[in-house]
Amino acid sequence: MNLSELIHEFILALIEPGILVGSIGTISFINTTNSSFSLGLVFTCISLLYFALNADFIAAAQLLVYVGAINVLIVFAIMITDQSVSSDSEKRGIGYFTALGACSILFLTIVCIFHKINDFYSSSIHQSEYLKLNLFEQNDVQNIGYQLLNKFLVPFELASLLLLVALVGAINPARDEDEGKDIAENKKKSFVSSTSPRDKSSFF
């Protein structure tokens, strides 16, 4: 192994235990605030993994979205709700063992799949084809921007409209209805004094 591969392995060896420790911490801390912070550690280490794998756009997106938005939201939610620190019951029912069995089967399946893919792709034919693609010389962010505004223009603009509608729709049930009360009072007065508002629908 030459020097660059050695450095690569070293960095990966630093990041992967971070992910492992963070995820074990997320599920086993009793205090939920500690748990959410270790979730933040997991997300940050995944983002560093993307950097090490030469995917700079996804790494930046992961940092911004997962760590900066989702994890912060989780921490806010935990800190706002009043959590009494309760001790877990020590009895492990049937659900625990079912979940354990299912997760271990899933894990073994994924490990087998990865081994098979590794054997498949490490044969020399595929390596030469992969090198021909010359992926390391292109700029990810530029490429993504170009495709977003050319090929995927419609979904991109539609997603921005979707954000607008989602914002309006999220605020709509949650806001204070002071104006609603005024309108209700006006309607009551008009109802009593004149005929029903339906007859005087002022649409036309």
Add this chain to the structure above:
Amino acid sequence: MNDINSFLSRLNSTINFSTILPEIILIVGLITIVITDLVNKGKNAIFLYKIFLVSTLVSMGILFYQLISVIAFEDLYTNNIFNNLFRFFILICSFISVLLSVDYVLCSKISLAEFPLFKISAGLGGMILSCATDLITIYVSLEFLALSSCFLSGYTKRDIRSNEASMKFLLMSGASSSSLLYGFSLLYGFSDGQVQLDNIIDKILFSQYLPTICISAAFILAGTAFKLSLFPFHQWTPDVYEGSPTPVVAFFSVTSKVAALSLFTRLFRLIFPYLSNEWHIVVELLAISSMILGNLIAVTQRSFKRMLAYSSISQIGYVMIGILAADLENGYASMLTYTFIYIFMNLGTFARITLFSLRTGTDNIRDYAGLYMKDPVLTFSLVLCLLSLGGIPPLSGFFGKLYLFWHGWKAGLYISVTVALVTSVISIYYYLKIIKLMLTKTTNPVDTLKTYEKQKSLVSSVISTKLKSSVEMAMILCALASTLSGLFMDPIIKITRNTFF
């Protein structure tokens, strides 16, 4: 300045804006509504509805103009007749459903301004879904439609049933779109990274990966069958329809079903032609079960909206026969004609229910008793629409069903057509039950009749020359279309004929 000019000219050469001009007009309408509401600070909200209607009408006009031409837009859209017809249907749905929702929203004392916003965005999502030939555009527009529908169903936030309805809708639509995404991801992987539907078919080696393509087809079927509310993905329909405000239910029952129909047809026609035997059998099974289940359970319902929810499940079962019976010379003519007629029948029925519930505040079928004495015009128009839904000649529902079943029989779907005929008879039973309830005089005084007397009936306002309520206009439009479309069946069929792709 030079840069901007060159950019614009390059933009115009790559993108042909005239193809998505109807959607652009809707977007302009949406932005105008938001800005007008902000400027007016909540006063004069009826003006917003007028903006909505104007933009929908302009959009429809431009779509008429484009209906003949076939232009491709960067391979994301193809404007063949099938897609254009669906866009037109969705515009009609939005237009009529907004007409019948104005008074309801006024009377229910909730803020008016966001309602046309959500309706426009749902209509926009439906329109783009009808044209999308690209997995990403399909998914984003489907989510757009689902999200706006979810906000619409939870609009009356003080009503607890409305909250429950929107919660159920959100959760179920999230689950179904995740299964749809999984199916899409399998297609994406097997076609070597292609996102556009045409390229996917070119690149997938069907012979090699057949079992996994079947899995992908199953997941996509699960995802789209949720929106269509086929059995067994229909569980959300009755609760959501009962809980949401009535004009919103009217909008749902047509728009999301029409958009989901176009999606379903396009996906299964383009991607899975090699599997046509397999998915034909599965869809036939689903259609038969929806028809049987929808009609049988609708017999026992006591709430009008819930009954209409189950009846719409069975109507979609009928339309599935039309999809399965598509062949080269007729295209999807039977499905398209029945969908067109279904839109008017359903919206007409919901218009009358809206008017009735505005006046009496109840949704129980029992309270419709003796309506003939209080309001004959409403009764007769409701009778017309219900008979059209049941399929009684000479109304247009009969002609639609006749064409559909005839095509199904010709295509060899003998079991489905037999089941459809039997369940149609069952549906006539429960529609006639309501009609009989309305037309006969009751001997016991019911509270709702007393409250009805306090308000003026429809007769006086129709006699006066000016139409004062938009609901009435929607009602009259739908009544005319439900009855007279039967006479104009031939030109409609001729238009919908060459839609096979």
